[in-house]
Amino acid sequence: TAQVETLEFQSEARQLLQLMIHSVYSNKDTFLRELVSNASDALDKLRLEAFQDKELDVSTDDLHVELETDAVARTLTVRDNGIGMSRDEVVSLIGTIAKSGTAEFLAKLKESKQSDELIGQFGVGFYSSFMVADKVTLVTRRAGAAEGVRWESAGEGTYTIEPVEDAPQGTSVTLHLKPEDREDKLLDYTDKTTLTTIVKRYSDFITWPIRLGEDTLNSMKALWARADATEEEYAEFYKHISHDWQAPLESFRLQAEGTFEYQALLFLPAKAPFDLFMRERKRGVQLYVKRVFIMDDCEALMPEYLRFVKGVVDAQDLSLNVSREILQQDRQIERIRRRLVKKVLQTVKALPEEKYRTFWGEFGRAIKEGLLDDADNREAILELCSFDSTHSADEQTSLASYVERMKEGQEHIYFLTGDSRQSVEHSPHLEAFQDKGFEVLVLTDPIDEMWVDQVPEFGGKKFQSIAKGQVDLDDEKDPEQQEEFSGLLEWLKSTLEEQVKDVRLSSRLTTSPACIVGDSYDMTPTLEKMYRAMGQ
Ligand code: ADP
Numbered sequence: 001t002a003q004v005e006t007l008e009f010q011s012e013a014r015q016l017l018q019l020m021i022h023s024v025y026s027n028k029d030t031f032l033r034e035l036v037s038n039a040s041d042a043l044d045k046l047r048l049e050a051f052q053d054k055e056l057d058v059s060t061d062d063l064h065v066e067l068e069t070d071a072v073a074r075t076l077t078v079r080d081n082g083i084g085m086s087r088d089e090v091v092s093l094i095g096t097i098a099k100s101g102t103a104e105f106l107a108k109l110k111e112s113k114q115s116d117e118l119i120g121q122f123g124v125g126f127y128s129s130f131m132v133a134d135k136v137t138l139v140t141r142r143a144g145a146a147e148g149v150r151w152e153s154a155g156e157g158t159y160t161i162e163p164v165e166d167a168p169q170g171t172s173v174t175l176h177l178k179p180e181d182r183e184d185k186l187l188d189y190t191d192k193t194t195l196t197t198i199v200k201r202y203s204d205f206i207t208w209p210i211r212l213g214e215d216t217l218n219s220m221k222a223l224w225a226r227a228d229a230t231e232e233e234y235a236e237f238y239k240h241i242s243h244d245w246q247a248p249l250e251s252f253r254l255q256a257e258g259t260f261e262y263q264a265l266l267f268l269p270a271k272a273p274f275d276l277f278m279r280e281r282k283r284g285v286q287l288y289v290k291r292v293f294i295m296d297d298c299e300a301l302m303p304e305y306l307r308f309v310k311g312v313v314d315a316q317d318l319s320l321n322v323s324r325e326i327l328q329q330d331r332q333i334e335r336i337r338r339r340l341v342k343k344v345l346q347t348v349k350a351l352p353e354e355k356y357r358t359f360w361g362e363f364g365r366a367i368k369e370g371l372l373d374d375a376d377n378r379e380a381i382l383e384l385c386s387f388d389s390t391h392s393a394d395e396q397t398s399l400a401s402y403v404e405r406m407k408e409g410q411e412h413i414y415f416l417t418g419d420s421r422q423s424v425e426h427s428p429h430l431e432a433f434q435d436k437g438f439e440v441l442v443l444t445d446p447i448d449e450m451w452v453d454q455v456p457e458f459g460g461k462k463f464q465s466i467a468k469g470q471v472d473l474d475d476e477k478d479p480e481q482q483e484e485f486s487g488l489l490e491w492l493k494s495t496l497e498e499q500v501k502d503v504r505l506s507s508r509l510t511t512s513p514a515c516i517v518g519d520s521y522d523m524t525p526t527l528e529k530m531y532r533a534m535g536q
């Protein structure tokens, strides 16, 4: 009919679909997890909206996910009676990828051989259908809307979209399965046993029934309320809430009973998301109230420097009507947040060596933001930090180990900041320190420039930049030398009057003839550069 429109996928979406069709991912069964995950989200959203909007004319009595197969036509349908989508939502949610940084991600993917891992970081969601289907039909009707929408695509550049009159509320996604191909490990996704196994493996904890014929395939238990869950169950739950495709590095639970009851299940990812340092990066903790999903990205529960922590907090005594604004000012929420932060920091501290190294490599830079933002936990954060140091060329050191190695009579923790380890090591400032056997921390993250200005000490030992002020190595000034060079010093001072404040004899240098030193309260050159780059 005339109402069928053919539209083009946005170019990033097209590229991602090409990847799916030509299948970069080895574990194709996961498409079902993605579709069930979307269906479950849609049911969560409908329940919440029905509660908050009494005018909304929908039934929420039998919210569920349903699988339907046709072995002859070779189709699999995943259906939910959740929130559904309007036409515009279908176009913007399914036809485009709104995630910032997608273009950069795709460029990286093209160069990389580890596409599995990168896809995992990105999360392909609905598009994973095209790993197993050569055509996908989606029919949906938004709760409260009179008319539905039918969307169809073979994933090759375009899709069609048209209105439908008699669509049931919610969404159904029908996969026209590719021909079976054992070599490619494509299973028969119209087979009941196959589907049951996959749902149990990936989606057992989904709190809505997932039905196939008469059977409910999942146990529906909220995972955070169970003390007996296995690592595998945690991992699958983590993938559902985080949209990550890899298992987490660490999972941990906490709960509080009494006046303000809550349960929390939190995760440290194994890999930083590609957009960890992008501006609109969201936080990862979801809020539930008495098992009812309330919101994603609950910023009141986790500070920004821990934005990579994923998980769920289920609180007993909040209203289902809570808003973000209310949460920001709620004292109980504030208390939960403080406890979660402590628990995260303790968990990181207790990680076994190897896991800690992975963690620090991925998230260390974010954690160090906490040195600026979270004064209450500063000491605990410092205890987690690792830094490059002149002590070892390839292993980082904790501050505690640095302090243990401090020389007799050494009072300060010495550091030098710079762009890279190499440039710092060639700095003339280091010479005397190395000569005399003092260890110096080598700080090369941009964030290091900022926190060293704000954090005075660790364990009672002051941080001291070796590029600033008079660093007291041992020296009494040799009066004879002073005398001998006074003419030269005067001349240098007057010649360089415009450029420098003072010219001094120094005991810092061993092989370089001269170096530039900042005043104690000056900005370091790198920080100056940063401010200039920011236009200040
Ligand atoms: P993600 O789930 O990570 O947002 P997806 O590609 O899986 O990404 O889905 C994109 C969006 O499409 C979802 O965020 C949701 O808004 C919408 N969507 C997908 N499936 C459904 C569904 N069954 N019901 C309602 N909305 C859906």
Ligand code: MG
Binding pocket: 034, 037, 038, 125, 126
């Ligand atoms: Mg999804």
